[in-house]
Amino acid sequence: MLRGRRTVGTLAALLACGLAGPxxxxxxxxxxPGFLGVVADRAATDGxxxxxxQMLRMHGDGAEAVGLTLSxxxxxxxxxxxxxxxxxxxxxxxxxxxxxxxxxRSLDRxxxxxxxxxLQVHPVVITxxxxxxxxxxxxxxxxxxxxxxxxxxxxxRHP
Numbered sequence: 001m002l003r004g005r006r007t008v009g010t011l012a013a014l015l016a017c018g019l020a021g022p023x024x025x026x027x028x029x030x031x032x033p034g035f036l037g038v039v040a041d042r043a044a045t046d047g048x049x050x051x052x053x054q055m056l057r058m059h060g061d062g063a064e065a066v067g068l069t070l071s072x073x074x075x076x077x078x079x080x081x082x083x084x085x086x087x088x089x090x091x092x093x094x095x096x097x098x099x100x101x102x103x104x105r106s107l108d109r110x111x112x113x114x115x116x117x118x119l120q121v122h123p124v125v126i127t128x129x130x131x132x133x134x135x136x137x138x139x140x141x142x143x144x145x146x147x148x149x150x151x152x153x154x155x156x157r158h159p
Contacts, residue, residue, distance in 0.1 A: 037065035037122065045069070045110055055117035068110050070126045075107060076100050079131040132157040 045068065048103035058066060080083045081101045084092050102145045107123075114121045 004043035033064065035064070037067060037120075038061050038063045039069070039124070040110075041069040047049050051110060052116060053158045055113045055119055059117040059119055063119060065123050066114050066124055067122045068114070069124045069126050070107055070110075072125050072132070073127040073129040075104065076102050079129075 006150075020092075038050075038058050040054060040058070042048055044052055055066065078101050081089065081092065081094055081099075084101050088103075091103045091105060094100070094105065095102040111121055
């Protein structure tokens with residue numbers, strides 16, 4: 001008899017939890033707007049998987065912002081347009097105060113996917129180009145900050 005009462009008590013407790021669960025799920029979020037974000041890099045952004053689908057999934061799971069790594073070396077591998085091979089010049093625009101040739105294809109693809117998924121973008125700039133650093137894929141030399149080149153150009157293109 002005691003065993004039957006435990007079973008009924010356990011079932012009643014589970015039922016009560018089950019009824020309380022959905023009401024809690026419908027409650028308003030308790031975190032401030034913009035609180036939840038994710039960083040997307042490597043396989044999420046390098047073409048291994050469809051980036052648009054990844055961004056939609058992030059938004060669907062509650063993310064409001066995405067941190068995107070952007071290779072400064074990849075976007076601005078040349079200091080002047082004269083260094084850009086003729087066959088590649090169609091992909092470069094002279095941007096920023098120093099008119100550094102910039103290839104926005106990678107950034108455009110990622111920002112467009114984030115915008116379609118209604119995610120704010122927080123760029124994380126990595127790897128200085130050889131002309132701005134003292135070692136391959138290293139930090140920029142003193143005085144060679146990305147702000148006057150890549151960052152300024154990126155803000156003008158994607159405000």
